[in-house]
Amino acid sequence: MLFSSISFLYYFLPVVMGTYFLVPKGMKNLVLLLASLFFYFWGEPIYSGLMILSIVSGYLHGLWIESAKGRGRGRIPLASSVVVSIGMLIFFKYTDFFIENINLFTHAQIPLLRIALPIGISFYTFQTLSYTIDVYRGDAKVQKNILNFAAYVSLFPQLIAGPIVRYTTVEAELDARTHSFENFSYGVNRFVIGLAKKVLLANTLGELVKTLTGTPQRSVLLYWMLALAFMLQIYFDFSGYSDMAIGLGRIFGFHFLENFNYPFISKSLSEFWRRWHISLGTWFKDYVYIPMGGNRVGKLKWLRNTVVVWFLTGFWHGAEWNFILWGLYFAVFLTLEKFLLKDLLERMPSVLRHLYMLFFITISFVIFNDSADIPFLESLKGMFGLSGIPLASTETLYHIRSYGLIMVLAAIGATPLVSRLMTKIKEIALGRKIINIIEPIAHASLLFLITGYLVDGSFNPFLYFRF
Amino acid sequence: MKDRIKNIVVTMVFVIVIFGFMLMNIATPDAQLSASERRRLAQRPKASIENILSGALFEDLEDYLLDQFVFRDMFRGIKAFSTYYVFHQKDNNGIYIQDESIIKMEYRLNEKSVLNAAAKLNEIYDRFLTGKNVSYAVIPDKNYFTADHYGALSLDYQKMMSLMRDHVSNMNYIDLFGVLSSDDYYRTDIHWRQEKITDVADVLLKGMGNKASTSDQNYTQHTLYPFYGSYYGQAALSLAPDSLVYLTDTGIENAVVYDYETQSKSGVYVPEKFSGIDPYDVYLSGAKALITIENPNSLSQKELILFRDSFGSSMAPLLLKGYSKITLVDLRYFATDLLDDYIDFSQDQDVLFLYNTLVLNNSYMLK
Numbered sequence: 001m002l003f004s005s006i007s008f009l010y011y012f013l014p015v016v017m018g019t020y021f022l023v024p025k026g027m028k029n030l031v032l033l034l035a036s037l038f039f040y041f042w043g044e045p046i047y048s049g050l051m052i053l054s055i056v057s058g059y060l061h062g063l064w065i066e067s068a069k070g071r072g073r074g075r076i077p078l079a080s081s082v083v084v085s086i087g088m089l090i091f092f093k094y095t096d097f098f099i100e101n102i103n104l105f106t107h108a109q110i111p112l113l114r115i116a117l118p119i120g121i122s123f124y125t126f127q128t129l130s131y132t133i134d135v136y137r138g139d140a141k142v143q144k145n146i147l148n149f150a151a152y153v154s155l156f157p158q159l160i161a162g163p164i165v166r167y168t169t170v171e172a173e174l175d176a177r178t179h180s181f182e183n184f185s186y187g188v189n190r191f192v193i194g195l196a197k198k199v200l201l202a203n204t205l206g207e208l209v210k211t212l213t214g215t216p217q218r219s220v221l222l223y224w225m226l227a228l229a230f231m232l233q234i235y236f237d238f239s240g241y242s243d244m245a246i247g248l249g250r251i252f253g254f255h256f257l258e259n260f261n262y263p264f265i266s267k268s269l270s271e272f273w274r275r276w277h278i279s280l281g282t283w284f285k286d287y288v289y290i291p292m293g294g295n296r297v298g299k300l301k302w303l304r305n306t307v308v309v310w311f312l313t314g315f316w317h318g319a320e321w322n323f324i325l326w327g328l329y330f331a332v333f334l335t336l337e338k339f340l341l342k343d344l345l346e347r348m349p350s351v352l353r354h355l356y357m358l359f360f361i362t363i364s365f366v367i368f369n370d371s372a373d374i375p376f377l378e379s380l381k382g383m384f385g386l387s388g389i390p391l392a393s394t395e396t397l398y399h400i401r402s403y404g405l406i407m408v409l410a411a412i413g414a415t416p417l418v419s420r421l422m423t424k425i426k427e428i429a430l431g432r433k434i435i436n437i438i439e440p441i442a443h444a445s446l447l448f449l450i451t452g453y454l455v456d457g458s459f460n461p462f463l464y465f466r467f
Numbered sequence: 468m469k470d471r472i473k474n475i476v477v478t479m480v481f482v483i484v485i486f487g488f489m490l491m492n493i494a495t496p497d498a499q500l501s502a503s504e505r506r507r508l509a510q511r512p513k514a515s516i517e518n519i520l521s522g523a524l525f526e527d528l529e530d531y532l533l534d535q536f537v538f539r540d541m542f543r544g545i546k547a548f549s550t551y552y553v554f555h556q557k558d559n560n561g562i563y564i565q566d567e568s569i570i571k572m573e574y575r576l577n578e579k580s581v582l583n584a585a586a587k588l589n590e591i592y593d594r595f596l597t598g599k600n601v602s603y604a605v606i607p608d609k610n611y612f613t614a615d616h617y618g619a620l621s622l623d624y625q626k627m628m629s630l631m632r633d634h635v636s637n638m639n640y641i642d643l644f645g646v647l648s649s650d651d652y653y654r655t656d657i658h659w660r661q662e663k664i665t666d667v668a669d670v671l672l673k674g675m676g677n678k679a680s681t682s683d684q685n686y687t688q689h690t691l692y693p694f695y696g697s698y699y700g701q702a703a704l705s706l707a708p709d710s711l712v713y714l715t716d717t718g719i720e721n722a723v724v725y726d727y728e729t730q731s732k733s734g735v736y737v738p739e740k741f742s743g744i745d746p747y748d749v750y751l752s753g754a755k756a757l758i759t760i761e762n763p764n765s766l767s768q769k770e771l772i773l774f775r776d777s778f779g780s781s782m783a784p785l786l787l788k789g790y791s792k793i794t795l796v797d798l799r800y801f802a803t804d805l806l807d808d809y810i811d812f813s814q815d816q817d818v819l820f821l822y823n824t825l826v827l828n829n830s831y832m833l834k
Contacts, residue, residue: 015489044522
């Protein structure tokens with residue numbers, strides 16, 4: 001089920017909210033669990049069993065690790081947990097990729113298994129893993145109540161497209177959390193803003209991306225427009241989803257950590273990754289990079305650690321070579337920024353550093369957006385005029401006129417400008433009162449507008465489902 | 468407003484909106500049709516083990532909930548308004564508005580489709596029409612007239628016609644591009660207005676070598692109002708409706724239409740259809756695979772075979788002046804292989820292929 005759907009917004013959510021707030025405290029996690037299982041079953045009936053298996057595995061491994069730790073043998077159940085979780089992920093997500101490449105390099109004829117990717121598997125597998133590792137490390141207490149653990153893994157706000165919520169983040173709130181109008185109101189605000197980002201901006205930009213991808217009238221301008229539109233689309237798609245997840249979590253009393261922090265205002269690629277998909281970056285940092293020695297090792301080992309982490313980051317996004325290349329692209333730039341570019345970047349004017357980041361991030365998303373319709377090399381050649389195509393075409397100019405305002409609004413929305421403006425206004429007593437009056441009106445208006453877009457049956461994909 | 472009160476108001480507004488619409492949706496009976504969109508709406512799907520496990524049930528339910536959402540037209544209007552006037556997009560789902568006229572923007576020329584159309588014409592000529600007086604004419608869609616002024620994208624009409632002229636053999640081409648203007652089309656519909664195309668009928672008659680003319684006809688105009696055309700629902704905005712005018716004279720009034728599919732007879736116009744899902748069906752009862760119009764008042768014994776799309780429905784009555792019988796074939800619903808089973812090609816017949824540009828660009832629908 002999509003957050004940006006009539007079924008979720010006007011059926012699932014009111015029923016779940018109504019039930020959740022009516023039942024006594026002791027049953028709230030059960031309500032969330034049942035709702036989450038139904039939510040997943042709606043989109044992925046067959047693979048619901050797989051998610052339940054992942055929950056049971058994580059729960060039992062947690063208990064096993066806890067009991068084995070006392071005897072100094074915690075590594076065995078931990079290894080078992082990693083093998084089961086990663087094994088499931090590899091089997092369901094990467095098997096065909098490996099078979100294709102074995103066939104390609106060895107001319108073997110191994111038939112593909114054509115396994116459909118279970119929605120959200122990358123997210124809930126990483127959550128389960130973070131739990132067992134944290135129990136092993138002693139960072140988290142073992143959860144003995146399977147309902148609470150199942151509610152954590154399957155919690156519908158973050159189940160299928162993140163953010164990757166660590167067990168330690170919500171550990172205390174699984175047992176006791178507060179519900180208040182303040183939490184609810186904050187949650188509604190985040191949810192509605194996220195929904196607007198997704199439906200009004202990301203989906204509209206998605207339409208543009210689809211149109212540009214399908215046009216036979218290629219031009220240099222088209223390739224640039226496609227690159228920028230896709231970059232903004234994926235940002236608003238994913239950050240919108242994260243906003244909705246954080247907002248829904250807050251409505252039900254959970255405090256999820258932020259997943260995006262205006263990544264496009266960064267002045268280096270290293271900074272970009274501290275602001276983009278934060279939950280994934282910190283996951284790899286805490287569970288892969290630091291255990292391998294992090295940066296407290298020699299240069300060569302650091303380089304190895306960096307390559308491994310970024311290879312995995314890329315590969316996590318999809319079983320395709322372009323995602324691996326995309327990850328390694330960042331490994332190269334982060335290495336360059338650490339050893340070669342650091343001084344240069346620091347001496348550069350802020351605007352130039354910003355442009356540097358934007359340019360290379362745009363290129364990275366061209367690699368990310370590789371498809372059979374427009375392979376990334378073709379896009380890059382097109383962007384730099386190496387394909388012998390015209391600078392502009394009638395069609396591209398039309399789309400610039402048609403989508404120009406949306407793209408400008410999206411670009412402004414990707415900066416903290418509006419947020420800072422609101423903060424400034426709220427610092428004045430009168431301004432705060434006015435904002436407080438406008439806020440509920442704005443929410444209702446946005447909900448009506450979003451409903452209009454949904455009812456019209458507009459283009460409504462979710463990019464991060466495939467990861 | 469204090470923060471504490473604001474939090475309560477925000478909570479209440481959100482709860483009222485999502486619960487309110489849920490309750491309204493549950494309480495409102497399901498509709499079968501959307502008059503504005505001219506289509507059947509999805510109905511509540513039936514559950515089975517198979518469709519639950521395959522996920523098809525939930526996909527069908529999503530369609531059903533979207534289609535049956537309360538105030539659907541209002542919400543589509545909100546979206547259209549936002550697209551045009553808030554985000555200033557040039558089109559909404561490929562539809563744009565120019566001078567209160569609604570225009571569909573089809574702009575990617577499908578050369579293969581145009582060549583397929585040309586091949587279809589040639590095939591029919593070779594199999595059934597050898598030696599006959601055969602003509603073809605192409606009706607430009609509205610976008611041909613408005614795209615440049617609005618800054619919209621449009622088909623490469625020159626290339627389309629060049630492809631047709633280069634590949635259609637043994638037929639006389641009758642040019643309509645110079646005869647028509649945007650005023651000849653309804654503002655809310657794809658079609659041309661019958662009261663505006665008598666001159667086009669003359670061009671066609673003359674092009675086929677027929678000496679009859681509509682210019683000496685004293686047609687009586689019958690006006691039906693309001694006419695909300697097929698683009699009206701797609702535009703989803705509140706725009707002024709058209710009037711649908713149909714023309715009659717003695718010949719048209721006495722003519723008899725025979726529908727091969729239903730094996731029934733009727734008049735040329737069926738005004739009762741005006742209140743149906745497509746009011747344009749007033750002309751010759753709308754989409755029909757094969758019909759004939761017999762004109763008992765005709766002085767000529769000449770017949771016309773008209774291969775046509777829906778534009779032909781309002782044109783055929785005007786061509787009656789020059790023919791004793793017109794056979795209308797819609798290849799979207801009638802297979803080429805069956806033509807000589809139903810049509811006697813041995814008669815003295817003119818033949819006209821009359822298609823609009825959008826059909827040529829999507830010609831695989833021609834059987």
